[in-house]
Amino acid sequence: MTVIELVKVSKSYPTDKTPAAFDISLKVEKGEILALLGPSGSGKTTLLRLIAGFEAPDEGSILLNGNIVSEQGVALPPEKRGVGMVFQDYALFPHLRVSENVAFGLKKMPSRERNEKAGNILALVGLSDYKNRYPHELSGGQQQRVALARALAPGPAVILLDEPFSSLDPDMCVRMREDVTDILRKTGSTAILVTHDHEEAFSMADRVALLNHGRLEQHDTPEGVYHTPLTPFVADFVGKADFIPGVVQGGKLITEIGCLENKTLFHEDAEVMLMIRPDDIDLRPNPEGHARILDRQFRGSENHYRVQLPSGQIIHSSQHSVAYYPNELHVDLQLQITHIVAFDKSIMDQYYNEIRE
């Protein structure tokens, strides 16, 4: 069942040149976690606020459980929508205890039932022992869970999370990703998460919507987004990618690092740029090899090498954690490409111009 549906939604602010959201259509199914992923200014927070009802779209419509809640210039106010939201700064009510914060949205029920429900949800997020504390007496991670519990309590159709982990330190952040995902799964919640961190989006979400300059560039599973990006921007944003020039000849894709079966739709003689992920390339030491190791970054679970090709282009290769090769070592490159992704050269040039601005 579709919980949220956006149909050709556009929104722009008078002060900005480019629209904050342009012609965006997507669907979120029940129980699904969707990540809105993109750099700052890509319009992901705007989209979240449109869904929450804090903003009205200029064009297009938003449907919640099949009912239109937003249309051109008008929006059902947030308090009538039944949409839960977890804010970046949590926005807990500082004058209320944890249990009162959680019970805040549960007003149309007898107080005994209310307390019971708040208690159940606090137990679910593992904070039963803290129910009488005030928000400022809790750690960042605990505040985060209170905010989630408070948003879940009224049983909203969808939970919106706006960069929920950005104010936590990195260790805590990883733990909270797991905890929050668990809670969302356990309650069968439908959720939309805004983030600029592709690892966060990949580890939590069922599907990822990539936004750039207010446009939806790709809407796919995390694996799909990583392995088969539709645009250079997506390829670049969701992980390290090198682009190597190549040409299609005789059904083969010929590049500096080798020939590949042309599984792409490019026709004969097309000039393309092949996308290479660091895990697509294996290094084999060989004194006769044309490629040369520049340096190594040790990252714990893997070694990250920078390798220079004869043409001078530098590409990246990740090797397992005990593969130590000295700098200046000559190597052969072994391609292990599972998904061949290539972009038209002119599209690639256009992308480079964009990011240079």
Place this chain on the structure above:
Amino acid sequence: MIWLRSPHRSIDRWGLAVFCIAAIVIVPLGVVLSSLFTVNDEVWKHLVATTLSSVLWNTFFLTLGVALGTTFLGVSLAWLSAATDFPGRRFFDWALILPMAIPSYVTAFVAIGLLDFTGPVQTILRHWLGAEGFWFPQIRSRGGIILVMTLTLYPYVYLLARNAFMTQGRLALEAAQSLGHGRWSGFFRVALPMARPWIVGGVMLAMMETLSDFGAVSIFNYDTFATAIYQAWFGFFSLSAASQLASILVLLVFLLLIIEQRVVSRAGYTGSGRGGGQGDRIQLKGLHRYAAVCFAGLAFLMAFLVPVVQLLIWSFSIFKTDFDLRYFGYIFHSLALGSMAALLTVCAVLILVYANRLHNTPVIRFCIRVATLGYALPGSVLAVGIFIPLAWMDNQIIAHFNIEFALKGTILAMLLAYLVRFLAVGHHAVENAVKRISKHIDESARNLGCTGMDMLRRVHFPMMRGGIFTAMVLVFVDVMKEMPITLMTRPFGWDTLAIRIFEMTSEGEWERAALPSIAVILAGMIPVFLLTRDSNRESL
């Protein structure tokens, strides 16, 4: 399905309310300033010929003297308290703020009572040293009033400079040290320049207070604009001359205000790094230690301890004969005026704050800025500026409706003047509380189905309660201490504690002025405690 209503109508309603409040501030100001262009009457010509130049010079020297005095005393004490360590430092940290609780007119009459020819100090000296031939500085002099005003106003500079020294962080100083500057040269080359906007801000506040002071200068018979306005009105019965004098005073105040706003706008947060640990204070050694204790001790003694002890001695000696039923009247009037003004001010403040929160438009922001400028208007100016339009309205009503009607001599006139003068104080307190209510708080309340009055009751009011309380206390106490507005606009019989002090001091009855002074100081202590509590909480 309920669609979002278009918000235009509610903007109008809030905008109108904010505009009305700004008008209450702007009308007296306009009335006073417009008198610059009115025809000179006889009294004004007389004043120009006789006293105007001396009033100008007096005001100039007093303001300059107080500026220099508060800068020296405030900055040096702030540096000792913020960056060094000496015996009793923790005590002096807050004790040096206490003089804020004493209105300058109280310190003024205590100084005269103590140090005048007939006072105990000179009497004892004469007794010891022989009757004739010894010289004692005249207290009722330009130097005397500058000293008194400095002792009561330096806490403004002290507080702001101390705050600047504490928050500027040790990093800049440590960088200076690593570049070969000792701690003392680091103070002059780094800490002092960095704190300059705050120091100038504090000195400007002290200078504005000096310009608007009425009580202390009238006790010293030192004629400034504030007293000249009173004399023109109540001595020569010329409201127009009073208002012309007031217009000059307003121009002087605005000059200061412009400088202040310019300088203070540059006072961004220069706090670099969190390294404000207590361990790295300069540990004063040997002679410096005692010099610091003596300096801070002397300031505390002169600005607080001696006046308070002297007042207590006088009060005890006079209590049995002087304390009677009339005092209940003074106390009741002070409490009543204070609470009414506090309530009125907080209502106006809430309108300003809420309008700004709901519709943050340039017009509303401008109106709020105008409305909160009233703190700069001296009380004697305001008294004139409020009285003239009310008197005009009275006349209009009598002329058109032929009924006996008077607004000018009612509590309403006083309350409006208090509102204008103390709106900024209340606004600051409430605004600070409201700033902590982030937009996300509102949005999460809405998300949970809570809006409008429900949000005000369940979220905003509980979060603003502290700020509203602080605002009411601050306004209440300021009204209790206030002298010129109360003196010039009170209805017959509405004598307050401050009026009692004025009347007793104008007859030279220092002992009898002591009792109401103690009451005013006790009330004045409350904001000081609120202030220290807040600053402690912020430093946590």
